[in-house]
Structures are given as C-alpha cells and as structure tokens.
Amino acid sequence: MAFNLSIEREGELKAVIARYPVTRSALLPALWLVQDETGFVSDEAVAYVAKTLDLPEADVYGALTFYTMFNRRKLGRHHIQVCTNICCWLRGSEDVLKYLKAKLNIDVGGTTKDGAFTLSTVECLGACGGAPMMMVDLEYYEDLTPVKIDEILKNLK
Ligand code: FES
Structure with missing residues (x-):
C-alpha cells in the first residue's frame, strides 16, 4: 500500500x-x-x-x-535504549540491561506484551559523564540505579 x-x-x-x-x-x-x-x-x-x-x-x-534513531519496525509506546559503550559498560550498563530485561520480562529487541516498552542497546549517546545511561524516547536518564529505573518506568506507564 x-x-x-x-x-x-x-x-x-x-x-x-x-x-x-x-x-x-x-x-x-x-x-x-x-x-x-x-x-x-x-x-x-x-x-x-x-x-x-x-x-x-x-x-x-x-x-x-x-542512523540508529530510525526504526524499521513498529516499537512499543516507549523505546528504551541502553548505552553499552565503554564508559557506560565500565560503570555498570550490563547490570542496567540485566535489570531491565528481568523487570520487563523481555530480551534486547523485544517489546513487552502490553506494548508499553521496547528494549534496545545503543552505542555512545554522548552522555558519558552520566554513565550508566539510557535514552527513553527522546529523554536521557543518567547515573542509573535499580531504584532510579523503577521510578522512571513507573512514571512512563
Ligand atoms: S559511553 Fe554511554 S553515553 Fe558515552
């Protein structure tokens, strides 16, 4: 069409x-x-x-x-992109990713059953000073901890 x-x-x-x-x-x-x-x-x-x-x-x-900012398929209502580049990796991006995967019950590339979130990894987003960080839709979230992630997700739902 x-x-x-x-x-x-x-x-x-x-x-x-x-x-x-x-x-x-x-x-x-x-x-x-x-x-x-x-x-x-x-x-x-x-x-x-x-x-x-x-x-x-x-x-x-x-x-x-x-450009990774363009999507080739329909995503969830919110797109979570976790930076896994060197600064974020050194400051715990693997743990951030592990936490998000468990909390959302999806793998990287997956979308939650309710269509609320799609989880991706991304290369450096230029916010290394706030590592570990993620971008949700067009917002940056830095110095991530499990508590902070919980709060972010709760506010997005
Ligand atoms: S390495 Fe993550 S923002 Fe630069």
Missing part, C-alpha cells in the same frame, strides 16, 4: 525542503517526519521519501540504516 504523510506533515516537509538549496539535504528531516507520524519507517515510506526528494531508494535506505 502506498505511503503518504498526513496533510499537516506534508506541509512541514515542503517547508523543510524549501529551506535547502539542494533537495537531498532534507533527507534526514523527511525520515524523521515519517517516523514521527507512524513510529517507524516502512519500505513504502522509503519509496515515498525517495519520490518526494527525487532520490534513488538506495540513498534513502543508506541514511535510514546508518
């Missing part, structure tokens, strides 16, 4: 495209608008973005698969 943005977001996309001298420059914002609307970027959405920006689909897939 062909993908289309809502009229409102299509207007936003046109405004973004108009900002750049080269249409290709709107690729990341276009993918972000798609994801903001549907929660992920489907193959049909890739075709839509490619056509709208007059780009080969391969170029759209190249950007889409390079």
Whole structure:
C-alpha cells in the first residue's frame, strides 16, 4: 500500500525542503517526519521519501540504516535504549540491561506484551559523564540505579 504523510506533515516537509538549496539535504528531516507520524519507517515510506526528494531508494535506505534513531519496525509506546559503550559498560550498563530485561520480562529487541516498552542497546549517546545511561524516547536518564529505573518506568506507564 502506498505511503503518504498526513496533510499537516506534508506541509512541514515542503517547508523543510524549501529551506535547502539542494533537495537531498532534507533527507534526514523527511525520515524523521515519517517516523514521527507512524513510529517507524516502512519500505513504502522509503519509496515515498525517495519520490518526494527525487532520490534513488538506495540513498534513502543508506541514511535510514546508518542512523540508529530510525526504526524499521513498529516499537512499543516507549523505546528504551541502553548505552553499552565503554564508559557506560565500565560503570555498570550490563547490570542496567540485566535489570531491565528481568523487570520487563523481555530480551534486547523485544517489546513487552502490553506494548508499553521496547528494549534496545545503543552505542555512545554522548552522555558519558552520566554513565550508566539510557535514552527513553527522546529523554536521557543518567547515573542509573535499580531504584532510579523503577521510578522512571513507573512514571512512563
Ligand atoms: S559511553 Fe554511554 S553515553 Fe558515552
């Protein structure tokens, strides 16, 4: 089935495209608008973005698969991304991950049965000073402990 943005977001996309001298420059914002609307970027959405920006689909897939901020499938209502890079690892990211897996009863890549949370790992998010950290949706949570994680999850439900 062909993908289309809502009229409102299509207007936003046109405004973004108009900002750049080269249409290709709107690729990341276009993918972000798609994801903001549907929660992920489907193959049909890739075709839509490619056509709208007059780009080969391969170029759209190249950007889409390079950046971990883009999802290729529907996720839970909240996306928990635990940083497992060196600073976070040295300060206990393995324990954070283990705790979350047990608490949510899912593995990395999984979504809870109620559809509330999807758990992922991610490379350094640039908040090493607050290690161990995780990103939930667009928020950073740092210096994680089991108590802090419990509180974060409780507030998100
Ligand atoms: S290593 Fe985790 S934020 Fe940098």
